[in-house]
Amino acid sequence: DQQVKxxxxxxxxxxxxxSILNCDYTNSMFDYFLWYKKYPAEGPxxxxxISSIKDKNEDGRFTVFLNKxxxxxxxxxxxxxxxxxAVYFCAATSENSGGSNYKLTFGKGTLLTVNP
Amino acid sequence: GAxxxxxxxxxxxxxxxxxxxxxxxxxGHTALYWYRxxxxxxxxxxxxxxxxxxxxxxxxxSDRFSAERTGGSVSTLTIQRTQQExxxxxxxxxxxxxxxxxxxxxxxxxxxxxxx
Numbered sequence: 001d002q003q004v005k006x007x008x009x010x011x012x013x014x015x016x017x018x019s020i021l022n023c024d025y026t027n028s029m030f031d032y033f034l035w036y037k038k039y040p041a042e043g044p045x046x047x048x049x050i051s052s053i054k055d056k057n058e059d060g061r062f063t064v065f066l067n068k069x070x071x072x073x074x075x076x077x078x079x080x081x082x083x084x085x086a087v088y089f090c091a092a093t094s095e096n097s098g099g100s101n102y103k104l105t106f107g108k109g110t111l112l113t114v115n116p
Numbered sequence: 117g118a119x120x121x122x123x124x125x126x127x128x129x130x131x132x133x134x135x136x137x138x139x140x141x142x143x144g145h146t147a148l149y150w151y152r153x154x155x156x157x158x159x160x161x162x163x164x165x166x167x168x169x170x171x172x173x174x175x176x177x178s179d180r181f182s183a184e185r186t187g188g189s190v191s192t193l194t195i196q197r198t199q200q201e202x203x204x205x206x207x208x209x210x211x212x213x214x215x216x217x218x219x220x221x222x223x224x225x226x227x228x229x230x231x232x
Binding site: 046101106 | 120147149151157158159160161164166172175207209211219220221222223225
């Protein structure tokens with residue numbers, strides 16, 4: 001049972017355009033969401049996060065939107081750059097997770113390719 | 117400061133052998149996690165350590181897997197009698213675990229394990 005779903009395994013966009021990566025979740029206990037970026041042969045790198053008390057968080061070119069009623073979040077990158085090409089993972093956790101371990105539940109990732 | 121380090125970066129072993137993977141978390145981070153990423157999958161939680169508390173082993177796939185964390189710092193993940201399905205990238209992450217906004221986990225580069 002996949003609790004965090006990234007239904008698009010890949011996305012290709014032109015440099016300078018907007019990239020929109022989507023993520024859906026099923027567990028209503030999740031109240032904190034994170035996006036990670038992963039280059040080949042490297043560990044995931046934290047990108048941006050959002051608490052369920054917000055519906056938007058912005059950091060430079062990156063904005064995460066959260067729609068709690070739809071259990072959906074998205075990551076917008078604008079303008080997209082070739083260096084953004086990587087696998088993007090959506091992750092979720094619960095402040096009330098058992099023992100407060102804050103373990104992350106990940107989606108399978110979306111490979112973003114930004115073409116020059 | 118230094119990030120999370122893991123060793124070895126690659127490990128090839130024969131089916132049935134035992135392997136030991138090492139993780140050195142960020143200094144001062146009290147929470148430590150092990151995840152694994154099998155081919156085409158998202159990251160899967162394995163085990164969590166927090167200070168001197170009993171570890172959360174709920175993600176370990178079988179009793180062939182064990183982990184320890186000595187002195188609240190370095191951790192080792194041991195897989196006994198390895199099987200081909202154990203082939204994956206094993207990732208370690210640490211978290212500050214104090215204060216608001218401390219849900220972000222910082223990952224090491226991973227150990228790619230191949231069981232032949």
